[in-house]
Amino acid sequence: MxxxxxxxxxxxxxxxxxxxxxxxxxxxxxxxxxxxxxxxxxxxxxxxxxxLMPEGYMVRVPGHGSPTTIRQQAVEVAGEEGADRYFEAFRANYxxxxxxxxxxxxxxxxxxxxxxxxxxxxxxxxxxxxxxxxxxxxxxxxxxxxxxxxxxxxxxxxxxxxxxxxxxxxxxxxxxxxxxxxxxxxxxxxxxxxxxxxxxxxxxxxxxxxxxxxxxxxxxxxxxxxxxxxxxxxxxxxxxxxxxxxxxxxxxxxxxxxxxxxxxxxxxxxxxxxxxxxxxxxxxxxxxxxxxxxxxxxxxxxxxxxxxxxxxxxxxxxxxxxxxxxxxxxxxxxxxxxxxxxMQPGYRDLVAYWRGEAPKPDRETAEAALLAQAAALHIDSxxxxxxVLWSLFDPAWATLAVPFKPHTLPGTLDAVDYDLGADGVGYHDTRSKNEQGTPGLANEGGVYRNDGVDIAANERGGPAYRVGWTEAGEWLQYTVRVPAGGTFAASATVTGGAGQLALEVDGESWGEAAVPASGGTWAEVDLGTHTLSAGPHVLRVRIREGGFDVGRLTFDSTD
CATH class of the missing domain: 3.20.20.80 (Glycosidases)
Structure with a gap:
């Protein structure tokens, strides 16, 4: 029923x-x-x-940085229709x-x-x-x-x-x-x-x-x-x-x-x-x-x-x-x-114009620059x-150092490619976080990595980035692999002011050197030789007296 x-x-x-x-x-x-x-x-x-809510600092636009003013700046250089096409592409790729x-x-x-x-x-x-x-x-x-x-x-x-x-x-x-x-x-x-x-x-x-x-x-x-x-x-x-x-x-x-x-x-x-x-x-x-x-x-x-x-x-x-x-x-x-x-080159020129540091581009050039930047927001670019993810999700961040990139000796490694890990684990810097109540990063240069280590884009030739703003007591650690044991000569490329630099391996001294004042050019300092067995080793570069920048470390076999 x-x-x-x-x-x-x-x-x-x-x-x-x-x-x-x-x-x-x-x-x-x-x-x-x-x-x-x-x-x-x-x-x-x-x-x-x-x-769906642009902010100026996220897209590197100077000024007030509200969605309204960001659009006004785009309209001013590309016109209403050009701005519409830009924001359509912006949303499609962000x-x-x-x-x-x-x-x-x-x-x-x-x-x-x-x-x-x-x-x-x-x-x-x-x-x-x-x-x-x-x-x-x-x-x-x-x-x-x-x-x-x-x-x-x-x-x-x-x-x-x-x-x-x-x-x-x-x-x-x-x-x-x-x-x-x-x-x-x-x-x-x-x-x-x-x-x-x-x-x-x-x-x-x-x-x-x-x-x-x-x-x-x-x-x-x-x-x-x-x-x-x-x-x-x-x-x-x-x-x-x-x-x-x-x-x-x-x-x-x-x-x-x-x-x-x-x-x-x-x-x-x-x-x-x-x-x-x-x-x-x-x-x-x-x-x-x-x-x-x-x-x-x-x-x-x-x-x-x-x-x-x-x-x-x-x-x-x-x-x-x-x-x-x-x-x-x-x-x-x-x-x-x-x-x-x-950041695309044409967009960088637009930002310079908005800052008052460059001439205004014509409308066609401006729209092309905006669209190129919108395309660069695609995840594939x-x-x-x-x-960032490791620091958030893995408790081991606070205790374990792991290689940021693979390093093999003999060879050359960029100073900025120190180990992943917390302050005191993969590196040490006098300021590893911003607790001052105002926006800003612990990394004074604000590029490449998100630690206390201060990194600048390099405009002096050599590596793309350099470790800068060095102070006494800071250090950088590198886990390296030595396929075949032997004796290695170590050197560092430095620039800027005078100071003192030391190198350690597995907790023992490798060598130490005075860093000469070199101004805006690169100098090479000799850190001596050391014999290493085959296998993994841990290197530490210690800043005894700061004021200089470090570009690269080179390890040549002397055998």
């Missing part, structure tokens, strides 16, 4: 209500984020900054399905998708941008194929959630102040409602990062920020009961007083960390926030520092049950991201930075 429809409906409702809360979706349970299979999960992900596949292969388990609200909202038409949503839909399918869950992040809200370029604002945070603040807040919530409507049943989506790094203007209280979050929650929850809400604190996601207590049973406090100490004491306030409110934590954005800093922050987070998301997967000429896109 076929059951009545009413009975079927009642049975279905009982079955749904009997399911564990959040089943099939990421959700919170106490102070932990829980995966769809019900297990506590400590996320380790990466952000896709720059793609993040592709191949990028997503590679991110999964590297070991990341989710991605954060920063987007400008204008990607999804057409201001001229006063309607949602279906092309923008189609792009997001395609992106979600790439992530689904790669098994990478997604967190949506509104990186630039209508009017700007801060006064800064990273909110695409121009001196005023009009999400909070000015005659259009209420309209801007309403539009922000309306966009989240549409996102919730379209993706409420998508289990690939972890949740919604409501606004990135709010910075409240003077006179706007955190109680008002909390009220905005509560209204956003109410609107989203009227449509989507499933997905996690990620709530960022005031002043670049750092301060949460005034936002507590929790206002949803499926929310996470999302904090950010840059250029601050890695001492756990500096981060205990976030753990206290979690424990006092019963709400999980997520380190939703961090990075732009050295590998040592990366390792220490990521380790602290995981040890405290806190997931993280690193910033960001690709930039132009970077050492802090897994992928570095090369980028350089891979494996040291």
């Amino acid at each position: 076929r059951p009545p429809l009413l009975l079927l409906a009642l049975l279905a409702s009982v079955a749904v209500s009997a399911q564990p809360e959040g089943e099939g979706y990421y959700h919170t349970r106490g102070t932990r984020l829980v995966s769809p299979d019900g297990q506590p999960d400590v996320l380790r992900g990466i952000g896709l900054g720059g793609w 993040v592709r399905e191949e990028d997503i596949q590679k991110i999964a292969e590297w070991g990341y388990d989710h991605v954060r998708l920063p987007f400008h609200y204008k990607v999804l909202w057409d201001e001229e038409a006063g309607a949602f941008d279906e092309d923008g949503f189609a792009l997001v839909d395609a992106f979600l399918e790439w992530c689904r194929e790669a098994g990478l869950p997604v967190i949506f992040d509104m990186h630039a809200a209508p009017g700007g959630q801060s006064e800064h370029n990273i909110a695409d604002a121009h001196g005023t945070a009009e999400l909070w102040v000015g005659p259009n603040a209420a309209v801007n807040q309403a539009l922000t919530i309306r966009i989240w409602e549409e996102i919730a409507r379209r993706y409420r049943d998508d289990r690939l989506v972890i949740g919604y990062d409501i606004i990135n790094e709010p910075v409240l203007p003077e006179g706007v209280t955190r109680a008002e920020l909390r009220d905005f979050y509560v209204r956003s929650r109410d609107a989203i929850r009227a449509i989507d009961p499933h997905h996690v809400l990620f709530i960022e604190g005031d002043f670049f996601a750092n301060f949460f007083d005034g936002l507590t207590p929790a206002f949803d049973d499926n929310m996470v406090w999302a904090f950010h960390k840059y250029w601050s100490p890695t001492d756990p004491a500096d981060m205990t306030r976030f753990v206290e926030l979690r424990d006092s409110t019963g709400v999980p934590l997520w380190l939703g954005e961090t990075g732009e520092n050295s590998n040592d800093w990366f390792h220490e922050v990521a380790t602290w987070a995981v040890e405290n049950g806190i997931g993280w998301n690193w910033w960001t997967h690709k930039k132009i000429e970077t050492v802090t991201s897994p992928l570095s896109a090369p 980028t350089a891979f930075r494996p040291d």
Whole structure:
């Protein structure tokens, strides 16, 4: 006998209500984020900054560096149509399905998708941008194929959630102040409602990062920020009961007083960390926030520092049950991201023009330069930075040195190709991380590698890069292989000021030499001879007295 429809409906409702809360979706349970299979999960992900929300430093554009001014600069040299073609190619190459596949292969388990609200909202038409949503839909399918869950992040809200370029604002945070603040807040919530409507049943989506790094203007209280979050929650929850809400604190996601207590049973406090100490004491306030409110934590954005800093922050987070998301997967000429896109010569000329250091190119030349740079963003054109990944994912980073490149004696090795490993393991530098509170790298030259070792591009002939800014007490380690034992003569090419250099092998002295002042030319210093058995050996170059640069080490057989 076929059951009545009413009975079927009642049975279905009982079955749904009997399911564990959040089943099939990421959700919170106490102070932990829980995966769809019900297990506590400590996320380790990466952000896709720059793609749908360009920032000046990522694409090496001088000036304010907001999406609006970046476009204005492109229009000024290439015209509206030329700029349109550039940004179309820019988006097509910055993040592709191949990028997503590679991110999964590297070991990341989710991605954060920063987007400008204008990607999804057409201001001229006063309607949602279906092309923008189609792009997001395609992106979600790439992530689904790669098994990478997604967190949506509104990186630039209508009017700007801060006064800064990273909110695409121009001196005023009009999400909070000015005659259009209420309209801007309403539009922000309306966009989240549409996102919730379209993706409420998508289990690939972890949740919604409501606004990135709010910075409240003077006179706007955190109680008002909390009220905005509560209204956003109410609107989203009227449509989507499933997905996690990620709530960022005031002043670049750092301060949460005034936002507590929790206002949803499926929310996470999302904090950010840059250029601050890695001492756990500096981060205990976030753990206290979690424990006092019963709400999980997520380190939703961090990075732009050295590998040592990366390792220490990521380790602290995981040890405290806190997931993280690193910033960001690709930039132009970077050492802090897994992928570095090369700067093209014509684009470099454009940057020089924008800096006021070169003449303005004609429109055809400018557009060709922009399109060449957009093409260079393709993953196949980028350089891979494996040291960034090792510092984040492998505990051995702190204790084990491994060769950055294979070195065989006799032979010549570039000084910048010292071993992978933490400060005190693969190298030692007087400053291995930036904890000064302002942007900057520990590597003073900012090229080639992301450690404390200071590296400069070489314009003096010889190797492409050189170790510079040397100081007494610093050292570089090289694991080498000797196929056949024998006696070897060692020398180093140096340039710059006078100093003192020593070489060790397997903890024993090889030789030491005074470094002459050579100005802008290269000099060779003799470090003596030593007999080595066949097999692996560990060399260390020690700076006894700094002030010079090191280019190469050469080992010749004397047998």
